Amino acid sequence: MINPNEATPIPRRIPFEFPEDIDPCWIPGDPEMSAMVNGASLGMPYLEPFLIRTIRESMEHVDDPKLRADMAAFNAQEGQHFRAHRRFNDLIKAKGYP
Numbered sequence: 012m013i014n015p016n017e018a019t020p021i022p023r024r025i026p027f028e029f030p031e032d033i034d035p036c037w038i039p040g041d042p043e044m045s046a047m048v049n050g051a052s053l054g055m056p057y058l059e060p061f062l063i064r065t066i067r068e069s070m071e072h073v074d075d076p077k078l079r080a081d082m083a084a085f086n087a088q089e090g091q092h093f094r095a096h097r098r099f100n101d102l103i104k105a106k107g108y109p
Contacts, residue, residue, distance in 0.1 A: 019077065019080045019081050019084050020081065020084045020085070020088065021084065022084050022087035022088040022090075022091060023088070023091065024091060025091055025092075025094070025095040029098055029099050029102050030102075031102065032106075033099075033102050033103060033106065034106065035049060035103040035106050035107065035108040049103055049108060052096050052099055052100055052103075053100055055092065055093070055096040056093055056096050056097045056100065059089045059090075059092055059093040059096070060093060062086075062089050063086045063089050063090065063093075066082050066085060066086050066089075067086060069082070070082050070083070
């Protein structure tokens, strides 16, 4: 359960870069897990903008300043996730991932 008294989350930048020469089977000895995570990542650049739009539209109906700040922080973090997933996906697709 979310504690409404907790501080508003602080959006963070993703603190790492993906190597240009990343192997799409990037989990040593576990190609199935690599494929599962890659598949999930491929869908995120479609989900995250939807979540951001939905939260942004919902904010128009929220009067609580703390909740609005939390929603804005969530959107900022989703924007970071979107950029990271897009970068990762571009790299694995460039390496031949279908």
